[in-house]
Amino acid sequence: MSLAPAKRATSPFPWRNLVLALTLVGLAAWALVGLFSDEGETTAGAAPAAQTIQNKGSDTLVNLALAWAETYMALHPEVRVSVTGGGSGTGIASLINGTVDIANASRAIKAEERAAAQANGITPVEVTVALDAIAVVVHPSNPVEGLTLPQLSAIYTGQITNWRQVGGEDRPIVLLSRESNSGTYVYFLENVIRLGQKSDLLFHPDTLLMPSSEGISAEVRQNPNAIGYDGLGYVTPDQKMLGVAVDSASRYVLPSVETVNDGSYPVSRPLFMYTTDRPSAAIQAFLSWVLADGQAQVIELGFVPLK
Amino acid sequence: MEFAKAPGLTKRWGEFAIETIIRVLGLSSIGFVVMIFLFLLREGLPTFWEIPLNNLLGTRWYPTFDYFGAVPLVLGSVLVTLLAIVIALPLGLATAVFVREIAPPWAREILKPVIEVLAGIPSVVLGFFGMTLVAPLVREVLGAPTGLTAFTGALLLAYMALPTMISVAEDALDTVPKSYRDAGLSMGATQWQTIWRVVVPAARSGVVTAVMLGMGRAIGETMAVMMVTGNAARLPLSLDSLFRPVRTMTATIAAEMGEVAQGSTHYHALFGLGIILFALTFVINLAAAATIFKKRRRGGLR
Numbered sequence: 001m002s003l004a005p006a007k008r009a010t011s012p013f014p015w016r017n018l019v020l021a022l023t024l025v026g027l028a029a030w031a032l033v034g035l036f037s038d039e040g041e042t043t044a045g046a047a048p049a050a051q052t053i054q055n056k057g058s059d060t061l062v063n064l065a066l067a068w069a070e071t072y073m074a075l076h077p078e079v080r081v082s083v084t085g086g087g088s089g090t091g092i093a094s095l096i097n098g099t100v101d102i103a104n105a106s107r108a109i110k111a112e113e114r115a116a117a118q119a120n121g122i123t124p125v126e127v128t129v130a131l132d133a134i135a136v137v138v139h140p141s142n143p144v145e146g147l148t149l150p151q152l153s154a155i156y157t158g159q160i161t162n163w164r165q166v167g168g169e170d171r172p173i174v175l176l177s178r179e180s181n182s183g184t185y186v187y188f189l190e191n192v193i194r195l196g197q198k199s200d201l202l203f204h205p206d207t208l209l210m211p212s213s214e215g216i217s218a219e220v221r222q223n224p225n226a227i228g229y230d231g232l233g234y235v236t237p238d239q240k241m242l243g244v245a246v247d248s249a250s251r252y253v254l255p256s257v258e259t260v261n262d263g264s265y266p267v268s269r270p271l272f273m274y275t276t277d278r279p280s281a282a283i284q285a286f287l288s289w290v291l292a293d294g295q296a297q298v299i300e301l302g303f304v305p306l307k
Numbered sequence: 308m309e310f311a312k313a314p315g316l317t318k319r320w321g322e323f324a325i326e327t328i329i330r331v332l333g334l335s336s337i338g339f340v341v342m343i344f345l346f347l348l349r350e351g352l353p354t355f356w357e358i359p360l361n362n363l364l365g366t367r368w369y370p371t372f373d374y375f376g377a378v379p380l381v382l383g384s385v386l387v388t389l390l391a392i393v394i395a396l397p398l399g400l401a402t403a404v405f406v407r408e409i410a411p412p413w414a415r416e417i418l419k420p421v422i423e424v425l426a427g428i429p430s431v432v433l434g435f436f437g438m439t440l441v442a443p444l445v446r447e448v449l450g451a452p453t454g455l456t457a458f459t460g461a462l463l464l465a466y467m468a469l470p471t472m473i474s475v476a477e478d479a480l481d482t483v484p485k486s487y488r489d490a491g492l493s494m495g496a497t498q499w500q501t502i503w504r505v506v507v508p509a510a511r512s513g514v515v516t517a518v519m520l521g522m523g524r525a526i527g528e529t530m531a532v533m534m535v536t537g538n539a540a541r542l543p544l545s546l547d548s549l550f551r552p553v554r555t556m557t558a559t560i561a562a563e564m565g566e567v568a569q570g571s572t573h574y575h576a577l578f579g580l581g582i583i584l585f586a587l588t589f590v591i592n593l594a595a596a597a598t599i600f601k602k603r604r605r606g607g608l609r
Contacts, residue, residue: 089566113568172452179538180371181566202369205379208455208537208552211562215438215534222443225452 051282053081057091057104058183059213060132060231061271064301065104068294072286079282088183095274096120101283103274106132106183106231123277129290131304133232133255133268134188137216137239139224144168146243146252149266153193155227158204163225175207176216176228187269188229232260233302260304268304347581354579357572363579368540368554370563370573377576379540381583383553386543387457387536388526391464395521398465399472400507400514406473407480408502419477426470434534437463442535451550455537458549463531468521475520479513480506512598519595523588526557533558556580 055065062085069081091103096117109117109124117124136152138144144167147155154160156175164170178185194201210216213234220228220239228239232255235241243252246266259265273290275283291306298305355363358375365376406418441462442454449458483506491501507514537552540559560577567574 087566089568093568116568174453179562179566180369181563186371202367202372202374205367205541206539206552208453208539209554209562210538211533218438219442219453219455223446223453 051079053079053102053283053286054094054100055081055102055104055273056084056086056094056100057102058088058106058271059085060088060106060182060184060233061104061130063233064130064271064298064303067297067301068290071294071297072289075289076285079286081286087181089181092124092274095124095276096122098122101275101279102287105272105274106269107186108272109274124274125277125279127273127275127287127291128270128306129273129287130271130295130298130306131260131268132271133260133265133304134184134192134229135232135235135255136227136229136242136244136267137220137235138227138242139220139222140238140240141224142168142240144242146245148245148248148250149192149195150247152244153195153201156188156193156203156207157201158206169224171225173227174219174223174225175204176219176226177203177207177209178213178216178230179209179211184229184231188267191269192229192267231302232304235302257299257304261307271303344585347578347585351575351578351580351582353575354572354582357575358579366542368559370567370576373572375572375576376540377556377580377583379542380554380556380559380580382543383457383536383540384526384555384557384584384587386548386553387460387464387532387555388522390457390461390549391468391525392518392522394461395465395468395472395525396518399469399517399521400476402469402473403476403480403517404502404507407477408506409498422470422473425466430467430528430531431534433463433467434531437531437535445550449550453537453552455535455552456550457536457543457553460532460536460553460555463535464525464528467528467531468525471524472517472521475517476510476514479510479517482513483509512601515598516595519591519598523591523595526587526591527584529555529557529561533561538562556584560584 055069057065062083065083069083073079073081088103088105088107091100092105092109092113094100095103096113098120103124109126114124136147142163144163147166151160151166155166155173156177160166161173162170163173177188189201189203190196193203208219210219210228213230216228216230217234217236217239220226221236241254243254244266245252251264253259253265255265255267260268273287275287279287295305354375362373362375363377365374366378367374367376368379402422406415406422410418437459438455442456442459444454445451445456445459445462446454451458487505487509488501491505492498496504532555536555536558538554538558539552540554541548541551543549543551543553560580563573564577567577
């Protein structure tokens with residue numbers, strides 16, 4: 001390492017330090033102004049062209065939204081639909097900021113998000129576009145065939161820690177979950193761990209939080225101790241889905257298009273698209289197409305179409 | 308100064324302008340650090356009055372439900388980093404000694420660039436490699452419930468810190484005067500004894516710098532760590548914690564920042580973690596700098 005101190009030369013310019021100081025002060029002032037002024041997202045002037053639909057949000061919905069966008073653009077070449085993921089919260093936040101036209105969400109909008117939108121002069125309008133079921137998955141070699149919701153709750157809160165306790169092999173249970181910002185996480189917590197009731201139950205601290213669906217399937221594929229959950233659309237054939245029963249008296253039901261549509265599979269939810277209360281004609285046309293012809297593609301992607 | 312005496316105003320002005328530009332460019336990096344720090348403080352400091360201290364010092368990190376216990380995350384980062392250094396130090400030092408002291412010149416010419424190439428592997432690639440190959444191996448060989456553990460993360464981090472450590476340690480060995488080696492050998496010491504008892508101790512402060520820089524590299528690493536440590540915010544205090552999942556501060560920031568509402572308590576808490584991380588890296592770099600300065604004061608070896 002060459003760390004020899006630089007030779008200091010005495011400068012022939014007496015005002016050098018003054019100029020230097022001024023430059024630094026200028027830089028600092030610029031920084032302070034930048035930092036402490038209200039830097040709102042610049043939305044003015046970035047308004048999308050009339051026929052472009054910006055669509056952003058839930059990672060659960062992103063593949064479906066992409067498929068819809070592709071088909072719709074093939075049918076209507078004059079319209080451009082651009083789709084990005086990022087999560088339900090990101091999509092709704094962008095809708096609030098006015099940077100997207102449609103926000104995809106795998107959960108209903110929160111009251112504070114609605115309030116933030118109102119403050120920005122936007123009233124979000126909710127459209128249910130498809131149904132999703134959350135499948136509970138284990139390694140294919142796991143002999144357990146089904147679990148009740150109370151059992152799942154006990155497993156994910158750390159009261160049941162061995163597969164033997166639910167009729168499996170003598171193996172520790174490794175809990176897998178999506179990250180806490182995923183809509184799937186909140187849904188699973190409220191409807192499975194808390195059994196739809198008000199309570200303070202939380203995921204056990206040992207729960208592995210996987211940043212992606214791929215993270216969950218990779219670990220479930222190779223680890224016979226693992227249990228995970230994810231949207232039905234993301235379950236690959238090399239994972240084993242478990243039947244879920246409401247309680248020990250009721251029947252175990254495997255998730256499928258039929259069982260979600262007839263309401264017998266207990267862990268399912270609606271998927272939403274949010275628009276403003278003043279959507280353009282192009283957005284309205286796209287949404288009505290999604291609710292009609294678009295439903296045919298829902299099954300292909302593993303989700304459950306609306307009836 | 309000859310040019311100062313040179314006549315002609317244009318020349319003086321040109322000289323002055325160039326000197327100023329270079330100076331400003333040089334100092335701007337300091338300016339950027341200051342600005343980043345100010346930004347971090349502005350976004351992160353509210354954490355410390357928005358969240359009660361007993362919550363912040365708690366052991367539960369459930370930001371969606373207003374539990375912001377940062378202790379498991381800080382300990383997670385520290386555990387993974389220290390473990391990585393424990394793994395990397397002997398490997399790095401041995402490699403540096405081999406490259407500098409033992410390898411024939413042609414081997415050195417091959418090894419040095421290869422080691423530098425190692426530093427260029429994107430961490431997401433390493434993370435994928437760790438997730439699909441190292442993690443199953445850790446689970447099967449060590450019998451841990453899952454392969455996504457602190458140890459797996461530390462292995463990858465050690466690998467990532469190695470190129471830095473090797474280069475710096477090798478430079479440190481390089482500064483040891485040849486006379487030391489000659490003296491050792493002429494006193495009848497074997498090559499091993501000379502290296503281990505004379506050369507390495509003489510380069511000790513450089514080796515410490517290498518460790519510190521490696522640590523700085525390891526503690527800030529995000530992607531690979533997020534992919535292989537399992538991200539469970541558990542308190543890593545028991546002995547088996549090495550082979551259990553952990554959640555680091557960097558992985559937490561990366562995983563949660565994308566979804567967080569700007570200006571919310573959670574948002575500030577993530578920047579609060581950033582401040583802690585910044586402070587830790589700063590202390591590590593300071594320690595590294597201190598050893599360099601100490602070495603220079605002592606004078607002898609430079």
